[in-house]
Amino acid sequence: MDIKDIIKPENQVYKKTKLMTDNELSYCPGCGHGTTHRLMMEVVEEMGIADKTIGVAPVGCSVLAYDFMNVDMQQAAHGRAPALATAMNRLMPDKYVFTYQGDGDLAAIGTAETIHACNRGENIVIVFINNGIYGMTGGQMAPTTLPGMRSSTSPYGREISTMGSPIKMTELISNLPGVYSVSRHAVHSPKYVRKTKKAIRKAFEDTRLKKGLCFIEVVSNCNSGWKMTPRDSNVWLEENMLPFYELGDIKVEGKLIQK
Amino acid sequence: MAKIRGAIVVDTEKCKGCEVCIPACPTDVIGMSKEVNGKGYHFAYMENPEACTGCSNCAIVCPDGVISVFRVKLDN
Amino acid sequence: MAELKLMKGNEAFAEAAIRAGADGYFGYPITPQSEVIEYLMAEQPENRTGMVVVQAESEVAAINMVYGGAGCGKKVLTSSSSPGISLKLEGISYLAGAELPAVILNVVRGGPGLGTIQPSQADYNQAVKGGGHGDYQLYVLAPASVQEMADFVGDAFDIAFKYRAPVLILSDGLIGQMMEKVYLKDQVPRWTDEQIHEMHSDWATYGRKDGRERNIITSLDLKSEKMEERVHRLQAKYKRMEEEDLRFEEIQTEDADYIIVAYGSSARIAQKTVELARAKGHKVGILRPITLFPFPKKRLMEMTKQVKGILSVELNMGQMVDDVRLAVEHKIPVEHFGRTGGIIHTPEEILEALEAKIIKG
Secondary structure: OOHHHHOOHHHEEEOOOOOEOOOOOOOOOOOHHHHHHHHHHHHHHHHOOHHHEEEEEOOOHHHHHHHHEOOEEEEOOOOOHHHHHHHHHHHOOOOEEEEEEEHHHHHHHOHHHHHHHHHHOOOOEEEEEEOOOEOOOOOEOOOOOOOOOOEOOEOOOOOHHHHOOOOOHHHHHHOOOOEEEEEEEEOOOHHHHHHHHHHHHHHHHHHHHOOOEEEEEEEOOOHHHHOOOHHHHHHHHHHHHHHHOOOEEEEEOOEEOOO | OOEEEEEEEEOOOOOOOOOOHHHHOOOOOEEEEEEEOOOOOEEEEEOOHHHOOOOOHHHHHOOOOOEEEEEEEEOO | OOEEEEEEHHHHHHHHHHHOOOOEEEEOOOOOOHHHHHHHHHHOHHHHOOOEEEEOOOHHHHHHHHHHHHOOOOOEEEEEOHHHHHHHHHHHHHHHHHOOOEEEEEEEEOOOOOOOOOEOOOOHHHHHOOOOOOOOOOEEEOOOOHHHHHHHHHHHHHHHHHHOOEEEEEEEHHHHHOEEEEEEOOOOOOOOHHHHHHHHOOOOOOOOHHHOOOOEEOOOOOOHHHHHHHHHHHHHHHHHHHHHOOOEEEEOOOOOOEEEEOOHHHHHHHHHHHHHHHHOOOOEEEEEEOEEEOOOHHHHHHHOOOOOEEEEEOOOOOOHHHHHHHHHOOOOOEEEEOOOOOOOOOHHHHHHHHHHHHHOO
């Protein structure tokens, strides 16, 4: 069979969702942001809720998420996205509200906003992209940078005695009663992508239960910050990030998973 | 038994040559072009098109969503 | 038929917010304005109008909640006092840059730093000259009575939505804490979803209803040409505010040889000073700016033809006096008088200063 016989509209099984705009992504080649954006927009399209969804973009590489996600969006000051989302949730409880935040946004400057939105149990989805580094500003150390990991502000490797240990924000907030579900995922290979999409879908659906906040962490690469090729960064991620930031469910339907 | 044949179409101008699709493919279909696109990136293409089953692994892992997938069931 | 009550300034503000059809209040306790959130929590406006009241984890969180709500086309407000307003300045700059309508109350206390809980007017520069970063300006209303604390809420929302800009109500601990008669307006119904869609579908983020294009609320413009455009757009608003929404009051200025320029508590106290001065034979009047931005520059310049000197009275070390001097372009002497640190000047002290610095000077 000729390829041009295969490539016909009736044979199409996958194409990028309409809810990603045509704008070229400003992210580096291979960056997990693009993949995660797309999964979220696929979920919104499949659920038919584009007219009821509002997203909050952070400060960080994904500050421009609103250029790529074709839903109403607000750009928040650094770390403040959960506060914006709180107001949206309280003022428009029938809408689907999500925040999309990086590790500096959620676990450094925004720690208070993250914890308190979780504590109040706002019916929103928080998507937390953890790549253990500050991408946008040029590769500085993040609260989630691994011990010994080099960055532009830990050029000799993260030293726990002066810089503290990496924070597992996800485990921290999962203890709060206001949080309904917590899980950690990845998007660098197909098997993880499929699981992540399922988790995102469930999170959006579960906000309708009004039982609390749904939190998804995506452990992602940052090949620019880590100074590797995209393929090498995904290998490094599997070998270094995933043993520390374990994938899987942490809290399901309001109950912590016992390990 | 029906054979499945697949094919991908890559938006070569939007591909950033990250190569993350290559290890994602279970049948080693994808290679990187020798030419570069308008941005100077080598782009992904079907180096071994006969091996493609249209599984969509490459498309779902692509950070820029540049891959469209087609699949046809052949009755022999 | 307006309802007459005896109320504390802070409480009148809170009640007026409910009646003005506010959708949400987000705040944090700080003296001397905690009564605002306490009154709202006790009133449970969710049962009266559906208005939401949230105690945030900080002033920072509260102003960002305001940003989120304002971006959806909702009438939202917050309140704080000096140190808390400092915390909000980032959010205020973002509100201005993203062109969002919101109302912020500052019940000023003595500063700098943790300062004192007693009244002051030392946040004039913070309110009028920016405070937050970047090329922006706040529309600033300065109430001088419990009645104005109530009336200005509705006025502030009107201005905020007319211009899509944040409005600051610059009160002080005296006005916030004192009790006076106040006529409360009838309830203005909160906007329905349909009304918001009709009025604000070109900018507000309430969901892409009816498949419209997505709306984006942002203050970011990485391309400098776009940023300059944005700033010019903001400046055009401020110019229009000056042309259309300037407010000030004159008390006994028709025959005045000297005037006191004062706002808020200082203006109230100065009324007694005018009485005392006139009893001594001095023809003194008051020009009370009601909006601090826009500032009554034209009127002040006009007055230089009539008046021999101006005393700017403010509970601080001299902030508004600079704007008075700029307005009169040094045509007549302008001096400042003010107690600070939470001490409130007396009418007699003001008269002494007027005599020493302006009348005999």
